[in-house]
Amino acid sequence: MNPLDNIRVVLVGTLYTGNVGSSCRAMANMGIRHLRLAAPNLQNSWEEGERMAVHATDVMNAREEFPSLEEAVADCVAVVGTTAREGLYRQHSKTPRDAAPEILSLAETGPVAVVFGREDKGLLNEEVAQCTHLIRIPVDEGYTSLNLSQAVMVTAYELFTSTGRYEPPHEKAPPAPQAQKAQLMKNWSRMLCDIGFMKEVQADHFMQGFHRVFSRGVFTKDDAALMLGVARQATWAAKGGAAVRDGREDG
Amino acid sequence: MNPLDNIRVVLVGTLYTGNVGSSCRAMANMGIRHLRLAAPNLQNSWEEGERMAVHATDVMNAREEFPSLEEAVADCVAVVGTTAREGLYRQHSKTPRDAAPEILSLAETGPVAVVFGREDKGLLNEEVAQCTHLIRIPVDEGYTSLNLSQAVMVTAYELFTSTGRYEPPHEKAPPAPQAQKAQLMKNWSRMLCDIGFMKEVQADHFMQGFHRVFSRGVFTKDDAALMLGVARQATWAAKGGAAVRDGREDG
Secondary structure, eight states: OOGGGGEEEEEESOOOHHHHHHHHHHHHHTTOOEEEEESOOOOSOHHHHHHHHGGGHHHHHTOEEESSHHHHTTTOSEEEEEOSOOSTTOTTOBOHHHHHHHHHHHHTTSOEEEEEOBTTTBSOHHHHTTOSEEEOOOOOTTOOOOOHHHHHHHHHHHHHHHTTOOOOOOOSSOBOOHHHHHHHHHHHHHHHHHTTSSOGGGHHHHHHHHHHHHTSSOOBHHHHHHHHHHHHHHHHHHTTOOSOOOTTTTO | OOGGGGEEEEEESOOOHHHHHHHHHHHHHTTOOEEEEESOOOOSOHHHHHHHHGGGHHHHHTOEEESSHHHHTTTOSEEEEEOSOOSTTOTTOBOHHHHHHHHHHHHTTSOEEEEEOBTTTBSOHHHHTTOSEEEOOOOOTTOOOOOHHHHHHHHHHHHHHHTTOOOOOOOSSOBOOHHHHHHHHHHHHHHHHHTTSSOGGGHHHHHHHHHHHHTSSOOBHHHHHHHHHHHHHHHHHHTTOOSOOOTTTTO
């Protein structure tokens, strides 16, 4: 099973539908679909919420509402509170990154609530007391107050990345084989003489520099083919070629 | 020096001031203060921007504006583009977590631009081509389109946490010493007999369970003092005490 399916994002006493909508979008971006509102205190219409949810209105429309936090988390095997402040009961909070593996592991066994407080006052002490775990998002001391949906995003992002389900993009072209790289250096050396950039006797010196440039990071077959095309074309032009050819054409 | 001081968040062709304001708040939360707008295409008034920036209006008001991306990044030693899409020139993107150490290392040497595209179209190919590095934020395949300020937040958060400048909160009370824990187990054992919870012969069995409960995570001196107070009070009450005393008083 996907443990993210067992995450319940619980917003307590939320004031603005725009923050609900933005939170839904952030949740959907991170593969989390279940929203609960506990004792919502909404001051504006759902129009703003829909505008901010964009393509996550399905998450928003499927929300469950409860009169209190206690009822919203009744079926949960763990209740993870998010808090920005230090203080009584809040000292043993972890960062979302450190807490994510345990949260996901608990979510393998049943629903896990991740609870976010009001825009203005956060979670009350009596709500924090209902939490089995506490997390605090790392912030700069100069401005510690996070927007509600931004707090949802960072937390959801840490849970999502902790699942290991995201595959970073890979180069489609394979790395250039050594023989192709050697050919590249040879052809460039010849070309750089042909165009008058350097003299034969300076080649060893200059080519060290080009070797360095071509060795930064992954250098693919396509990259090498492209640079070989440049060399061919420059040589051709230096020798009096008139028409411009596509350097990659016969690479 | 703090490398975050050399980060320049560059928003290209941004449409809505609300996203600029939210981005400023996210930046300030993560210790990043320098905003540049490249070819802004703003469709609404700064009122919404100010509302979303909340206490980060100083970041917003100190913004620099440039007619193009090229001019906005002219003084930068590296240009990090953010992209949601795959495609030409976008294959070698890294996650913000993987890229953060190198970005910070470059920021030790000079200004580094971190570039975010338009709300609707992201960065154009000609803008991606100006980037020396590309990052892509991990997202669920079901909904890959991030809100602009949420993308700024996740990226800024990864840069901030990568600096290692954030100290996670620590327990103020030191862990309970072993002698205090032993005293706790002894007193609880006596109390549980006194209140009729268990009989003397069952004590070894039951106390294993309480030992397990008291050994979860860090158990501080204050925690131990609190639980010792409970034992004392329960024993006193079970023996016919009439008035309620504060169990911690003579702990």
